[in-house]
Amino acid sequence: MSITWTPIQKQRLQELNASEVLQEMCFESHQERDRAYQEQEHLLVIRGKQKLQELLETNRRPSLSVLEQQLVEALTQEGFVQVVTPTIISKTALAKMSVSDDHPLFSQVFWLDSKRCLRPMLAPNLYTLWRDLLRLWEKPIRIFEIGTCYRKESKGSLHLNEFTMLNLTELGLPLDQRHQRLKELADLVMNTVGIDDYQLESESSVVYGDTLDVVKGIELGSSAMGPHVLDDQWGIFDPWVGIGFGLERLLMIKEGSQNVQSMGRSLTYLNGVRLNI
Structure with a gap:
């Protein structure tokens, strides 16, 4: 059985600008999917915070x-x-x-x-x-x-x-x-x-x-x-x-x-x- 992200998970990943490959991932179990979601969301949040910090400290222009x-x-x-x-x-x-x-x-x-x-x-x-x-x-x-x-x-x-x-x-x-x-x-x-x-x-x-x-x-x-x-x-x-x-x-x-x-x-x-x- 191929398990994909829940609609809420996929929406959140899209909001965080996850890659198309990441958004289309499939899993063998719900547990594997939810564990992967927690990991990927954490990484995307870290990346977003880094980009905002660059805007504050370096670029200062969108x-x-x-x-x-x-x-x-x-x-x-x-x-x-x-x-x-x-x-x-x-x-x-x-x-x-x-x-x-x-x-x-x-x-x-x-x-x-x-x-x-x-x-x-x-x-x-x-x-x-x-x-x-x-x-x-x-x-x-x-x-x-x-x-x-x-x-x-x-x-x-x-x-x-x-x-x-x-x-x-x-x-x-x-x-x-x-x-x-x-x-x-x-x-x-x-x-x-x-x-x-x-x-x-x-x-x-x-x-x-x-x-x-x-x-x-x-x-x-x-x-x-x-x-x-x-x-x-x-x-x-x-x-x-x-x-x-x-x-x-x-x-x-x-x-x-x-x-x-x-x-x-x-x-x-x-x-x-x-x-x-």
């Missing part, structure tokens, strides 16, 4: 903040300009992204009232900036934002209601360079984060249509390019590329975590460590 700084430095050195835009956007702006009442993403939006919501993506604001910057700057226009987005996601180890997005864009480049440029931008971000052996896969998005996703076990980033059907809504006619990443997912893969909840903004976790240890 990994999410450190990663954001590393990305800002890498992108600005490559000629991208960082922008900071509002978290609250209009229903009209969202509709211009095709997210109207009958769109699958519409039900995931946090609405403040009938006309305003918390942004579920960075793209509407970047489109707006493009339109004005085309009058003011020479092409190509390279801008990026790192900011919080909000969606009513299903609870699980891969989703957050409040998450940090990186969206980098380049407007006004030759049509025949778009695919190569997307690969270069994906390489730039992944090399900065310190993740290798990832794949680029073609997928279909409910907003952008066919996209090129960055994958390592899970989706880490998704890209798009124009001319695109959405461009007319914003008065954009030049070729462009854009690629977005969820920073918490990047950290999850980089640090070998099994739970994206531990990587984000939280009162339950600090720098990846469950605080009830």
Whole structure:
């Protein structure tokens, strides 16, 4: 007979960021399982306390903040300009992204009232900036934002209601360079984060249509390019590329975590460590 962890034991191990191998262990008896659980929980608690002590004595900044700084430095050195835009956007702006009442993403939006919501993506604001910057700057226009987005996601180890997005864009480049440029931008971000052996896969998005996703076990980033059907809504006619990443997912893969909840903004976790240890 193959005996696995109890649901409560498995949940606790996941909260403590136990490896997938450890979470899937099997035993020949209940006694063996419970003894192993006590040992493994003890080791994971010690590891968590050590990580919190490192935060206190050495790092003094959570990994999410450190990663954001590393990305800002890498992108600005490559000629991208960082922008900071509002978290609250209009229903009209969202509709211009095709997210109207009958769109699958519409039900995931946090609405403040009938006309305003918390942004579920960075793209509407970047489109707006493009339109004005085309009058003011020479092409190509390279801008990026790192900011919080909000969606009513299903609870699980891969989703957050409040998450940090990186969206980098380049407007006004030759049509025949778009695919190569997307690969270069994906390489730039992944090399900065310190993740290798990832794949680029073609997928279909409910907003952008066919996209090129960055994958390592899970989706880490998704890209798009124009001319695109959405461009007319914003008065954009030049070729462009854009690629977005969820920073918490990047950290999850980089640090070998099994739970994206531990990587984000939280009162339950600090720098990846469950605080009830």
